[in-house]
Amino acid sequence: MTNLTQIGKQAKAAARKLASFDTVTKNKGLLSMADALVANQQVILTANKQDLASANEMPKKFLDRLMLNEQRITDMANGLRSIAQLSDPTAEIDRGWFNADGLQIIQRRVPLGVIGIIFEARPNVTADATGLTFKSGNAVILRGGKEALQTNLAITKILREALIQIDLPADAVQMVSDPSHESAQEMMNLTGYIDVLIPRGGRGLIQRVVKTATVPVIETGAGNCHVYVDRDANLDMATAITVNAKVQRPSVCNAAEKLLIHRQVAPTFLPVIAKALIKHGVHLRGDETTCQIMPEISPATKKDWDTEYNDLIMAVKVVDSLDEAITHINDHSTHHSETIVTDNLERGQKFQEQIDSACVYVNASTRFTDGGMFGFGAEIGISTQKLHARGPMGLSQLTTIKYEITGNGQVRK
The missing domain is CATH 3.40.605.10 (Aldehyde Dehydrogenase; Chain A, domain 1)
Structure with a gap:
């Protein structure tokens, strides 16, 4: 025995x-x-x-x-x-x-x-x-x-x-x-x-x-979580949410690892959010458009989009539409927690309906995915599968x- x-x-x-x-x-x-x-x-x-x-x-x-x-x-x-x-x-x-x-x-x-x-x-x-x-x-x-x-x-x-x-x-x-x-x-x-x-x-x-x-x-825990900043986002709110989601506790599974920005607001928002994140020690990696807007940002690799860093690292991508953001997230996320920042209720609802993750937010940090925050008390884990449980x-x-x-x-x- x-x-x-x-x-x-x-x-x-x-x-x-x-x-x-x-x-x-x-x-x-x-x-x-x-x-x-x-x-x-x-x-x-x-x-x-x-x-x-x-x-x-x-x-x-x-x-x-x-x-x-x-x-x-x-x-x-x-x-x-x-x-x-x-x-x-x-x-x-x-x-x-x-x-x-x-x-x-x-x-x-x-x-x-x-x-x-x-x-x-x-x-x-x-x-x-x-x-x-x-x-x-x-x-x-x-x-x-x-x-x-x-x-x-x-x-x-x-x-x-x-x-x-x-x-x-x-x-x-x-x-x-x-x-x-x-x-x-x-x-x-x-x-x-x-x-x-x-x-x-x-x-x-x-x-x-x-x-x-x-x-x-x-299956629990792995968190390649995303923040998507929509073209109708309140950019001050988007900055606060992104910084919180990334830096408040970067080693945990509900910390944001990726930032997607709509092309219409990227030239205005990207320099602001980059400065705020870099101030907190975050190393940024960007797609081609991101690096064109801000050449000082390191180029992202294909591997970056699927990586859970658990560290002060964030990859940034500029997208042309909400649909492109949804497709990218569904293709690369671990189906843990994603958030959209937008003042457009219809786009927020579409994001929540079409994102295939356990917890989908509108105008809030992914850091709230937690049994205590949901009123469950301490949690045993956060399930990223659909059977037998999902979420905290x-x-x-x-x-x-x-x-x-x-x-x-x-x-x-």
Whole structure:
């Protein structure tokens, strides 16, 4: 019996218990885990320092994701507390009716069971994922990257001990201690134990899981997001939205990577937005027309249009029409988040209708694509596929439906 098989068996047993817990019990567990994180801040920070020391050659953007401080731990704890305040999807009946034969049919939400999560150097995922899976009645098996191993193990130990102290199943949350590719591959094939696998990280990780896993997968995270500035845009608004979408937190999946500008406003707008972005340290790459207007901008390559930078880099393209912008985005985006800046309501509606992405905005930053911003509490990830969930995944997206049918002796004729 492999270690992962044992973990899977433990998770399955814990999931069966969790499925029967009422909302009060689950909230008690969440609050206990939140208090434990705050009480054990120094333990977590000590472990995090070990990880940071081992990862000192990582790019700065990845070190920022890995680094914890007292405020970030407090935020993790508050995230668990806010999940406790959310409605429990498994406590409600979706709908009920009687069919023609007099059978009472009830459709209700039930947990998925055991959720596996493979993620990279973001230790806050350990707490967020535990909170959402626990509240929705699921057990979780977590496998983080080697860069955050000590931090993840410390957080998981604290969460498990908090559950044990109030007589709840610690195996509701388990961390795979082996960060090797072999353990990830074994987890991708843990059929019979993991009901759904959610990868969180860069495009390489996500595609590797999607292509090789034999357990069901929800594809998340990769964000080649676009801002399109229409010919009828308020250019001051377009500047504010573009700067926010690109620079507020450039390493996350809902940051904008591409800027499309209508040809009619490009000569006026491009020098303004370039100055604003360069002021924030953004390196710009442009298509032929962009470079003609501003020769100091580096030429973009074909690869740029499909690249998620997660960095202070942005590619700029001048387009002749809304239709060209829509076609370009649909051809090159990862179907995550796109926005149009326009004062023309009809064009805004067309953009929302024809863009094939999970979240499509009019006159707002793509940075709002987030479970917390949508009112879902902490999110498990942002799904860029169409089944079984799409967009920010909160509690409801971690459940499925079940039909309960009651009769009084009916047989089918």
